[in-house]
Amino acid sequence: xxxxxxxxGLTALALVGCSASEDTNHEAQQKIVAEVSMPAVGVAxxxxxxxxxxxxxxxxxxxxxxxxxxxxVRHIVAAPNGWVYGALRVSMRGNGVVALRDTDGDGVADxxxxxxQSIQGSxxxxxxxxxxxxxxxxIMRWPLPESGAPTxxxxxxxxxxxxxxxxxxxxxTFDGEGNMYVNVGAPSNACMTEMRKKGSPGMRPCPILxxxxxxxxxxxxxxGQDQMADGHRYATGIRNALALDWNTHADALYLAQHGRDQLxxxxxxxxxxxxxxxxxxxxxxxxxxxxxxxxxxSYYDHMKDERMVMPEYGGDGQTVSSEGEKPLFxxxxxxxxxxxxxxxxxxxxxxxxxxxxxxxxxSWNRAPMPQQGYRVVYLPLNDDGAVAGDWVTFANGxxxxxxxxxxxxxxxxxxxxxxxxxxxxxxxxxxxxGRVWKVTYxxx
Amino acid sequence: MKVNxxxxxxxxxxxxxxxxxAQDPPTGRSLYEENCAVCHQYDGGGVPFMQPELFxxxxxxxxxxxxxxxxxxGSAAEGTGQSGFSNEMxxxxxxxxxxxxxxxxxxxxxFENNGxxxxxxxxxxxxx
Numbered sequence: 001x002x003x004x005x006x007x008x009g010l011t012a013l014a015l016v017g018c019s020a021s022e023d024t025n026h027e028a029q030q031k032i033v034a035e036v037s038m039p040a041v042g043v044a045x046x047x048x049x050x051x052x053x054x055x056x057x058x059x060x061x062x063x064x065x066x067x068x069x070x071x072x073v074r075h076i077v078a079a080p081n082g083w084v085y086g087a088l089r090v091s092m093r094g095n096g097v098v099a100l101r102d103t104d105g106d107g108v109a110d111x112x113x114x115x116x117q118s119i120q121g122s123x124x125x126x127x128x129x130x131x132x133x134x135x136x137x138x139i140m141r142w143p144l145p146e147s148g149a150p151t152x153x154x155x156x157x158x159x160x161x162x163x164x165x166x167x168x169x170x171x172x173t174f175d176g177e178g179n180m181y182v183n184v185g186a187p188s189n190a191c192m193t194e195m196r197k198k199g200s201p202g203m204r205p206c207p208i209l210x211x212x213x214x215x216x217x218x219x220x221x222x223x224g225q226d227q228m229a230d231g232h233r234y235a236t237g238i239r240n241a242l243a244l245d246w247n248t249h250a251d252a253l254y255l256a257q258h259g260r261d262q263l264x265x266x267x268x269x270x271x272x273x274x275x276x277x278x279x280x281x282x283x284x285x286x287x288x289x290x291x292x293x294x295x296x297x298s299y300y301d302h303m304k305d306e307r308m309v310m311p312e313y314g315g316d317g318q319t320v321s322s323e324g325e326k327p328l329f330x331x332x333x334x335x336x337x338x339x340x341x342x343x344x345x346x347x348x349x350x351x352x353x354x355x356x357x358x359x360x361x362x363s364w365n366r367a368p369m370p371q372q373g374y375r376v377v378y379l380p381l382n383d384d385g386a387v388a389g390d391w392v393t394f395a396n397g398x399x400x401x402x403x404x405x406x407x408x409x410x411x412x413x414x415x416x417x418x419x420x421x422x423x424x425x426x427x428x429x430x431x432x433x434g435r436v437w438k439v440t441y442x443x444x
Numbered sequence: 445m446k447v448n449x450x451x452x453x454x455x456x457x458x459x460x461x462x463x464x465x466a467q468d469p470p471t472g473r474s475l476y477e478e479n480c481a482v483c484h485q486y487d488g489g490g491v492p493f494m495q496p497e498l499f500x501x502x503x504x505x506x507x508x509x510x511x512x513x514x515x516x517x518g519s520a521a522e523g524t525g526q527s528g529f530s531n532e533m534x535x536x537x538x539x540x541x542x543x544x545x546x547x548x549x550x551x552x553x554x555f556e557n558n559g560x561x562x563x564x565x566x567x568x569x570x571x572x
Contacts, residue, residue, distance in 0.1 A: 408489035
């Protein structure tokens with residue numbers, strides 16, 4: 001991580017040198033220097049949380065509890081009509097979507113509607129004038145209403161996904177050119193012959209890769225597409241990527257993957273509890289068509305900066321793998337990246353505009369070490385979408401008193417992220433009845 | 445990293461110091477921590493929506509066959525996907541009758557449960 005910090009410094013110095021030697025484009029160069037030399041400043045670990053909202057934020061930012069007791073809200077989207085929509089993991093009074101609006105501008109939603117009869121799920125988004133929603137087996141949409149809840153029935157756009165319980169969320173994103181990308185998680189830990197059974201070897205080829213463990217691309221507007229008949233497997237080797245978003249600055253698809261569980265409990269002769277808490281990395285990738293992340297044959301070790309052979313496939317914690325792609329970055333193990341967002345507006349300081357916001361839901365697989373990761377982080381990227389500095393914490397304190405030794409003690413767990421039309425950032429948590437925060441930049 | 449490693453080490457030491465060492469004969473607690481705690485957690489608290497908590501567990505306080513079956517066969521004992529939790533539990537039929545009895549007893553007499561003890565002879569007849 002230190003090398004990444006040096007990298008930013010060198011880039012800034014190089015640009016300063018460049019701007020001093022060339023008079024043309026001087027203004028543009030100065031702007032770039034200013035942006036690069038003012039990196040995002042996060043909030044320190046252990047910083048006091050706000051008494052009302054329960055979270056801590058970097059200097060200059062403030063939050064409100066936009067809505068409380070909304071239900072088990074997963075992903076959220078702030079629509080151009082001024083409403084914030086949230087997908088509910090478990091329906092509330094028979095409805096799987098919540099719609100929220102703040103009409104008087106005090107940062108608290110004063111209108112709330114529920115809709116989506118007999119559906120529930122995790123994915124939600126807005127594209128080209130439509131509101132999209134996903135259950136675990138289909139993606140559907142309504143014309144985005146002028147206000148609140150749609151009144152008509154949704155149209156199914158993609159379907160045919162197999163019903164599962166593990167890693168079943170079909171979260172999605174759009175590229176702005178008419179395509180929709182859907183995460184199809186693997187109903188598995190490491191493609192073991194016997195599910196999560198100690199000593200059970202990995203299957204090769206892993207049959208799960210056929211219908212799962214990848215990102216499938218669909219036409220965003222064609223109704224009734226079947227996953228296997230009409231969808232295109234855009235990328236594979238992805239265990240589960242709830243954090244999936246299109247980076248409009250670099251014009252590419254990005255994800256953060258949940259790494260596999262239980263290295264120490266399955267392979268105590270290879271991994272200590274401390275190593276198993278840190279490994280494998282939660283991997284941050286940029287995906288092009290045909291990309292293979294590497295699951296289940298390999299995992300990423302951010303301390304070695306190598307892909308390693310998965311122990312179910314003969315690995316021993318030391319053997320480097322040639323299968324899969326190295327991520328752009330590796331976060332500590334089991335933090336559970338559940339939401340990702342790239343900003344399109346410019347309401348935030350320059351250092352915060354082009355990188356990835358990642359909502360980590362927090363770990364359960366670090367015991368007996370303390371659980372970690374219940375926070376939203378910001379990873380700086382440059383115009384080309386390459387990592388341009390060390391990550392910082394953007395919002396923290398969700399879990400309550402630390403250390404969190406057992407996940408049940410976490411009061412809140414960050415999940416969904418969305419940017420409002422005015423540049424505000426919304427963060428959701430499905431715990432403790434379900435809450436949405438609104439975060440705004442007020443200036444220093 | 446963002447975490448104070450000395451603090452972590454101290455905390456881990458505190459956790460481990462209350463566990464039995466590898467040389468001691470296995471107990472219900474040591475077997476639970478080796479086989480079960482990764483998912484159900486050391487405090488039996490489970491993980492919301494993923495793995496059930498074991499506190500005041502209906503199953504742990506019911507006739508002993510229910511706990512034995514879940515350990516032997518995993519969530520398949522009650523029908524895959526029926527639990528309301530997203531993860532499936534594997535079977536631990538490779539453990540000995542005595543080990544399963546020790547784990548079952550530990551779960552049935554801890555985490556605010558009062559189901560009572562299980563012995564190895566209770567386990568054998570439930571194997572398939």
